[in-house]
Each structure stands twice: as structure tokens, then as C-alpha cells.
Amino acid sequence: MTINQFIKLIFLSFLLTTNLHANEQNSEFNPSAVRGFTANELSGTVYDSVTRLPLEGVTVQLLFDGSLVNSEWLDAEIGGPSSQNVDLNGEYNFVINASAPSGIYTINLIPPSGYQFPSNLIPPIEIVYEPDLGGGIEEVQTQSTPPQSNENSTYFLTINFQINEDSASSSNGVINNHIPLDKTIPPEISSSQLSSNRTIYIDENVKEVDDFSSNENVTWSLDGIDAKLFQIDSASGQLYFIDYPNFEIPLDEDKDNTYLVSVKAEDDFSNISILELRVIVRDVTDDLLTLTKDQLEFILDKDLALTIDSQLRDLSQNSRDSLTRLGTQLTEDSCKKNIKDQNDSFDDTINSNLLKSLETKSFKGNFSDKFYNCENGTINTVSGDYSLIFDKELGSQILLSGSSNEDKYVSDDHLMGRSLGGYIKRTNISRGSGEGKITGLGVNFGFYEALKVNDFFINYYLSGGAGYHKSKVKIKNTVEDIKTSTGYGYIASYAGTALSGVIEQKTFSLRSSLGLDLAVASSTSPTVQMEQLGIKEKGKIDSPRYRGSRWFSEYIFDLKDFKNDSESLEIAPRLFCDDTFKYSSKNCGLGAYVYYKFKDKKDNNLAVRFDHEQTNLTQRTKFRFYQNLNIPNVSIDSGANLMVDNFGKTQIEYNFNFYFH
Structure with a gap:
């Protein structure tokens, strides 16, 4: 209830009280005097049905039997005339006096330009409102101002007032009867890119066309000949191509790179505005970075992945191999023996590790030597490896590496170690992505530990690495191959652990293991030098990165029942x-x-292995054969592998290792 309504209510109550007091002073009851002081109020606010703000300039009329009510029926000192033009607050107010007849009174509105009555968005209650009797006040809505979106918006346009000789049998006044109006002016459409001839120009390979806006809340949609090639956000008005437009391959109806589309804006009153526009796609000469970026990023990513995979595999294998060296530390007496005899004690360990190295699907060689420190109980192993890896998406990679591992024997069941290694590599790019080479070098360092706890074995490792790779690659192009050169440095982290155990039976042993390996690598953002047709450019591409994990669970049944x-x-x-x-x-x-292992007549170890893997992506079948030759001061391991997968790929590998005593 507003202050004005409150004052009016007090004034009416004062008049009624004064009249009743006068009747008590007279011996005769005077009906006309009571009727002259009885009043019925009808009031509220006119407002915009969407913004919920009051409207000015609206004419509000009170009708009885289809015509404006007689001015003598209204108390103009308290309310207004039968036809009122509301001001900024949008309030209307009619006060019907006792001379007015009982019956149905109707409210009619004459809206200003751009609005309509009655509202379709918030329609009136169509029944006739019947106020209670008693000469009091009834609120149609509880608030004295226009309702917000979460408030009651009920209102009436027809009210049945009972006006009698006393207030007790007269209708209550009706207040807070707020009436909405709907806007009829179509929404405005604005654009920052639109030219005077309703044309927008954009470069090819750019999806975004324009962001449209309006002076009111609207819903955006599209129409027109080429509308199927576009999308527009129904709320924000952002217009864009579904696919990147290509000047050389126009998709518009006329194939002339002029796209015809109509942008529609519909407001909450169902008023629609349509903007018919042309979107013209311009030809752009691609810069060299655009032409090379995707292919070069793929090549460098793949090169880093091959390098990190190779190091992760070696670090993981070295950690697992440390379990086989538990309890093999040298005593003081054995240190005094011939070094050859000491090396021979490790032959079984070396041989058992050979097949594990064949899992790399690569040509791989190794040379190593061990140095024993009898004073502190450590064994240093200095080794070198080479591998040749083929990748069907990239080409081949040659990697030469060297490492030094130092085992420290804490006890028969506890070994700790540290490692330091480095590599040089060359990747030959020879697939569809381009031609060229990537050279690089790197180092890695870390520590590992192996424990035996009761009947279980635990090993883990933590390592870090860094390197720098430099590339010179030609990216294929229809005009002329683009020469590129760049380089990047990287840092990497490696970690892994495994839990294993052995169950010994009379005829077999069961070795089970469960492990996890992790690797993460990130690099600097490479700056690329590019050249084509004598034009040289420079730019940056996204940095190569790698993140990988590998877990495994293996159960090895070793059968012993052989003669x-x-x-x-x-x-x-x-x-x-x-x-x-x-x-x-x-x-x-x-x-x-x-896996079957045996010895020939010359006491050389021979072995064959048949392996099959089935994943959700591939099937792989592998066959391996290897032999170990023992000659004075040297052990030579060699092997041949054949792998066939379900994609028709066949891979042949050859491996050999040298061990010098």
C-alpha cells in the first residue's frame, strides 16, 4: 500500500466515523447522509509486461455499461476523473461515491504508441471480480508496485461493486490491481561489422562472422538461401560458419563466395525484425606458419614420444632387473677371485633379462661391463645401447645411449642404486608428413630400490631427464616444399613401481607381478624458421609434450619337471x-x-617364444628365437623376431648383445 493510498484510507475512515457519530446524535436515521459519505476505491499501476517498470502516458478509463462513468459518481478530491492520463509512476485511482449505482465496472486502457492492450504475455483474469462486503480494502496483489518475475501478477478488468446505504453492506475497495501492457515495436538489430549495403566481409578460414545485439531481450534465429551453412547463438546473437570457409572451394548457392543469410530477432511479445545480409569471403594468401604449423607440431610431438617411451622402457626394466640381483653381492673372498669367475656368476641374470629387452619392437644392441668395489660392497655397471625404431607415421629413429648404474647392497634382501645416463639420437622423417631429420641429445638420472619383505619383492624408481632436439624438415606443399628449422629443450620425470612374489611347488613355480610406470615431459615453445620461394618467415608453434602411463599384471608358470x-x-x-x-x-x-629354453650340444643356450596379445584396438602375434654363444671373454646374445598384427603390418627384428668379461 502506497502512502497516498494509506492517507486516502484514513480520510475515508474519518468521514465514515464522523457520519456514524452524527447519526448517534439524531433520533432519526438519515440514509442519504450515510450514502453521501460511503466510497469504493479502485486503484493500481500500469507497467511494461517485460521490464516490469511503470509506464507513463497511458489513458485509464472507468466504464459502466459501456460508457465512461458519470463524473458525479466519483470523488475527484480523493481519486481522479473517469479518464486519467497516468504520470511517471504509472498509478491510476478511482474513488466511487455513494451516488453511483451498484453493478459491473470495467477498466479500459488506451496505450501509448508501441504498446497494446490487453496484454497477451500476462493476460487478465477473465471472470468478474466480486469484492467482499464491509466497506474495507482488498489487495489483488500484496505489493504496491508492479510485480517482479517471482511475484503474483494477477489482475482484473471487470469488478462488481455493491454500493448500499451503509458501509457494512457495501463492497470493499480494490487496490494493487496492477495492469500490464505489451510492447508492439519490433526490436532493433545492431551490428559492428555491417556496412551500409548490409554486407559483412570476412577472410577465409575464419568462422566468426559477427556479434549481433538488440535494444531488448530477443531470441535469434536464421533464414535464407545459405542459412544451412551458418549457426547463430539464440541467446547471444553470435553468428559463425559451421565449417571454415575456403575461398578456393565456395559452398554458397551461387558458388561466388557471397553467402546470403537472414538474421531474425524475436522479442518476448512475438515482435520480429529481420536483417537480410550478405557475407562475402575474401581470399587470403596463407602465411608459411599456417601452412606448416599442424604438420610440424605432429612431427615434434611424435619424436618426443618415441624418445620418452624408449627411456621409460629402459628405466622400468632396470628397476625390475634389480630384483634379480638381490643376494648376489660379493663377499671378501669372492672379491679376490678371478674377475671372469665373478662375471660368470651373473650369466643367468643377464640371460634372463635378454628376452625382456626384446619387447621394444626395435633393433637393439648392448655392450656392458661391471666393476666391483670390494671395499664398500658396490657394483658399477657401465653399458651402452643402440636401437633402431620404425614408426609408420614418422619414419625411423636411431638412438645411441650410455649409462652407469651403481648397486649398493644394504643386506641380502635390500638393494639401493643410482643411475646416470645419456643419449644421442637421430630421427629420419620419411613419411607423408614431410622429409628431413631431427637430431638430439639428452641425459637422465635417478635412483632405484629393491626389497624382499617376507615372500614378496618390491621395487621402485624415480628419475628425471632433460634434452635438446633440433630439426630440419621439409613440409610438403603444392607450390614448393617449405623448409623449416627449429629446436626445443625438454624436461621429463619418470616413476614406477612393482610388487611381485614367487610360489614354489615341486613341479612348477609361479611368479606373479603387478606394476605401474609413469612419464611426463614438457618442453619450450619452439621458434621456427621457414623458407619458400625465397621468402623467409619466423614464428612460434605449440611446444611438444608427453604424458603416458602403463600398468601390467603378469603370472609366469615355470615348469620344472624336465630330465x-x-x-x-x-x-x-x-x-x-x-x-x-x-x-x-x-x-x-x-x-x-x-617360452621354451634348452641347450645345444656345444652348451649354448637356445630359446623360442610365441606371444599373442588382444586389445580393444589391435591383435598382435609374435614369434621369437634367440641363442647365446659363449666364447672366451665374450658372451653374444642374438635373436630374430617376427610380428604380425590385424592391420596387415609385418615387422621383422634382429637383436644382439655383447658382454665382455
């Missing part, structure tokens, strides 16, 4: 999952291998 101790048979089912960032989704599957 010859040199013979052994292993059957090993396994579960595994590889998850490498960017280059594959999580690749999980099952696998198993059968």
Missing part, C-alpha cells in the same frame, strides 16, 4: 593397459606367451 636341468618351459598370461597422451586412447587387453 635335463638346462630345459625350462614358461607359460605366462597377463593383463595390461597403455594410456599415452595425444596418440592413442587407453589401450587395454589380454595376452599370453609360451
